[in-house]
Amino acid sequence: ASLRRRLKQKMRHRQQHFHPLFSLIVVCANLFENNYLFVAGMTVKFVTNKMCPYAQKAWIALEASGCTYDLQEISLYGANGKPSWFLKLNPTGTVPVITHKDDVIPDSELILDYIANGKVEGGTAQLENGAYSMKWRNVIKQQLAPIGKRAVLGGEQSKLMKLLQEMDADVQGPYLCGENVSTADCAAFPFLWRVNTEFGLPQECENLSAWLKHCSANSAFKKTVQRNWWWWW
Numbered sequence: 350a351s352l353r354r355r356l357k358q359k360m361r362h363r364q365q366h367f368h369p370l371f372s373l374i375v376v377c378a379n380l381f382e383n384n385y386l387f388v389a390g391m392t393v394k395f396v397t398n399k400m401c402p403y404a405q406k407a408w409i410a411l412e413a414s415g416c417t418y419d420l421q422e423i424s425l426y427g428a429n430g431k432p433s434w435f436l437k438l439n440p441t442g443t444v445p446v447i448t449h450k451d452d453v454i455p456d457s458e459l460i461l462d463y464i465a466n467g468k469v470e471g472g473t474a475q476l477e478n479g480a481y482s483m484k485w486r487n488v489i490k491q492q493l494a495p496i497g498k499r500a501v502l503g504g505e506q507s508k509l510m511k512l513l514q515e516m517d518a519d520v521q522g523p524y525l526c527g528e529n530v531s532t533a534d535c536a537a538f539p540f541l542w543r544v545n546t547e548f549g550l551p552q553e554c555e556n557l558s559a560w561l562k563h564c565s566a567n568s569a570f571k572k573t574v575q576r577n578w579w580w581w582w
Contacts, residue, residue: 393418393469396435396446398425400579402539403457404445409535410464411447412569415473418447458486461532477531485525485533488516493540494581501547501580509544510551520556523563530569538564539573543580 395411395418397404411418423444424430431442439446439455446455449469454460463469465478492512500509519525525533541561544550550558564570 392449392471394421394448395419396421396423396438396448397444398422399573399575400577401425401444402543402579402581403443405539405573406535407445407447407457407460407464408573409538409570410461410476410532412572413474413530413535413567414464414469414476415471416464416469417471418469458490458536461486461535465532474530476535477526477529477533479526479531481521481526482531482533485519485531486536489533489537489540493537493544497540497544498581500544506548509548513544513551513554513557517551517554517556520560522556522559525560530567534560534564534570538570540581542574543578 393411393416395408397408397420399405399408399422408420423432423435425442425444435446436442438448438453441455443455445457445460446453447460447463448454449463452463452468454463461476462478464472465476467475493509493516496505496509496512499505521527524530525537538561541550541557542565545561550561565574
């Protein structure tokens, strides 16, 4: 009985001695499990799904700007779909989302502006984001997206081909707005790459073809291209 009592006292002493450290380990493990503990030195967390074109354009912008970031990919559908911690971050459940300091930016267009405006420290390149870039972004969002969708779902390719020829005339070269990567290139590449993969660009679109080839050779764009991908709806 006395031996049993002494053993119990030793176990109680060890539990008391290691309890604070054990508690810290448990807390850290829970943080990792819930994706709240970021890699040391990473000031930006980029939550994405690599097959999504909207997320891809934000990814290109991060790469092209040279910003340091921590990429966290999540599933969006099926049994392993959107995790609860992500829905707390962005209740609409859409990707991409970036968090930086106290900011949460849950929209790809807003993310492009956020990065281009220099809100993220450590970038090695400044993305152009002037009026001409905004013109291109509006064309992608307001024209290419809906017309491209109809072409894929309903076979209405003639309007898409006509639009591509109109867009071709506005390419400055080698990038859409001139010598440097802009937010327009980040926004356009995921969609025009998909259109080219599915239908091919019209033979007349020499400028767009050259632009697509030039972007595809740039590591910032090339890194984001996936073997399996989604359209944009």
